[in-house]
Amino acid sequence: MRDKDQGASKESRQSGRFKPVTIADMNHRSNLSLRAEATRPFYVMELLARAAAREPVYGPSISMVVGEPDFPPPAPVIRAAQQVLELGDIHYTHALGMPELRQAIAADYLRRDGLSVEMNRIAITSGASGALLLVMAAILNPGDEVLIPDPSYPCNREFVSAMGGVVRTIAVDASTDFQPTVAAVEQAWGPRTRALLVASPGNPTGTLLGPQQAQLLAGAVRRLGGLMIIDEIYQRLVFDGSPRSLLTLGEDIISVNSFSKTFSMTGWRLGWLVAPAEIVAAIERLSQNLYISPASLSQRAALAAFDPESLEIAETYRQRFKAQGSYLLAELQRLGFGLPAAPHGAFYGYCDVSGLTDDSYQFCLDLCDRAGVLMTPGRDFGDHQPKRYVRVSYTKPLTVLQEGIDRINRFLNKG
């Protein structure tokens, strides 16, 4: 009874990975909630376990599954953190974060995007994860729907379902750079739909939502009476040009961002969001209750992320991702991997392996077991053509990626 996918259209269906809770389900009894039971480990965890098991005999695997930069944070961030430690004042901050940091973010939007963002539209959060959870808490009633492209970042679905929302996926493919079309959004939109959640650049694809397409989507969502939420955590890691934040589309846009990827600050758990002031006011109350405040050492250190020296270092990181991606994706294509939509940013490529296998998950298992190379199977990102794709990540240095290519080459030519 819990398999509601049957008969649903391909364009608009409920996610198989995160099933909505029905009244019938609620009569079920165990120590665990249905939400907890429905939340599976990521498939890549199985690969990591296998890699750990084979390591004593075969040595370390080459990881192309990593979702975080391999670099240290910029030196000014480290120095700022050291100064905070010397003072020892590491207490709770305002629930929306330190005013100085919100100001610094506003200044950066002005400098970089020519965009004036009032302080009362900015909330500092415990990573982009905290931002997404708070946004969903602020806007979703039980049963409200959020449209999410398939494939996309898997946790997005869990933020929705944790808050009682229902995920409706929009199948996307390379023909639209893995971004949804207005027609698909309009078709999937129902009376209980509250929001469209997209990412630019996207994960697992690294593809952008172009400004024209973004404007069309924002207009459609506005007409439908909903909210457009844009995950821009990779927005500073676009390879060519310097696209402006999609906050330029209007003051009704909700943008989620983070220090994690841009400044290699993943373990600091610090992000932010920009939203209409009314929603940020609600998020302040929710954050007081659910988080108290974001980590304060991270906040004080992050103030230094906007120093010219930090921005220069972050720029070298961006160049490195571009060069590493350039190398890896060209080599993989030489070996028979398809790349139907080349990434515009982030550090991912979504490769079509249908020329090499009819099951990308089995391919990933074999590649791990027999070659010691790790890729993330498409099924971690959704239900739309997952067997056709793998996500490769190129956060590791060129020498490591070269060794990976050598191993894949040997694996393919042996197999």
Add this chain to the structure above:
Amino acid sequence: MRDKDQGASKESRQSGRFKPVTIADMNHRSNLSLRAEATRPFYVMELLARAAAREPVYGPSISMVVGEPDFPPPAPVIRAAQQVLELGDIHYTHALGMPELRQAIAADYLRRDGLSVEMNRIAITSGASGALLLVMAAILNPGDEVLIPDPSYPCNREFVSAMGGVVRTIAVDASTDFQPTVAAVEQAWGPRTRALLVASPGNPTGTLLGPQQAQLLAGAVRRLGGLMIIDEIYQRLVFDGSPRSLLTLGEDIISVNSFSKTFSMTGWRLGWLVAPAEIVAAIERLSQNLYISPASLSQRAALAAFDPESLEIAETYRQRFKAQGSYLLAELQRLGFGLPAAPHGAFYGYCDVSGLTDDSYQFCLDLCDRAGVLMTPGRDFGDHQPKRYVRVSYTKPLTVLQEGIDRINRFLNKG
């Protein structure tokens, strides 16, 4: 229609502050969820705003509202953090936290409580806040109820309602040290009740759940087929004796804990929980999605919190809270404040001000505006006799508390 309190018994009723969502409510439309609209700012925020407004003229207020220690973290924690910064490796960790830290926590339970806790029962979290959110996510289906004493820590209610749960409060008073009785729990328990959430020492009262009473409650909850969740974040700050963790009651107990209060590490946002392995396994999956991992710099630094030097420093903090509380509460009683249940730990006292006012909130406003002293009104902790009580916090040094007493004395004798 949203006021469901009418006609509900005093012993067992739904919370006024966090109303459960009904189907009728769900037809309501605004940019905000009902959850967001129902979540009010804490009343103490109004006091903080007034204190800030009067400061330019009258100088800083004396704060007796603070919910965090005023001390720096132990020196070994700072040194450990500095070493981590020098290495610069501050990436994501395992979703349940660093194995070394989980091991250190297990070792500490063994040392201190004579309790063997397997690693697979321990999860590191983003503060006790993260622990409580994850526990509720793991065990609650929409409409499931959690019993919570009234008065208690207000955010507890929000963790329940965020996950679609319904809070049922159990009115408690000084006659039972503000802890629930078995009879009250049994009376409040219904077919959808999943858990009892208590705190020992409690907030706002600082009173303990004694081992006998705890055992009776755990037995009752077990018979009723539910879970007992115990907030033990103040457990290391008990003034006399060294009570063992209530995890000693059985392996089915869920205990939430934190580095925040014991080690003065609030801004580091680091806590943990101990729960049955099945629940921790679910929390691992939920945490991967909702948090990715707890802050890693905080985790590495917290490893040093169990050093003998850190434990000695934390012990001096405990002694300071005890001395400060001793002084403040005796002086307040001399001035007409009642203390029907003396705290056994933490850094709070829940004072009966019915001899001084018939509205504790107005009393707090006046005390702020006219004397520059801040106390938290009872209404921040629930709906049971809130006008009768204020919470005082004694985290500030004796000299500050003395100044506060002088001001209160002048205020009362002028009024």
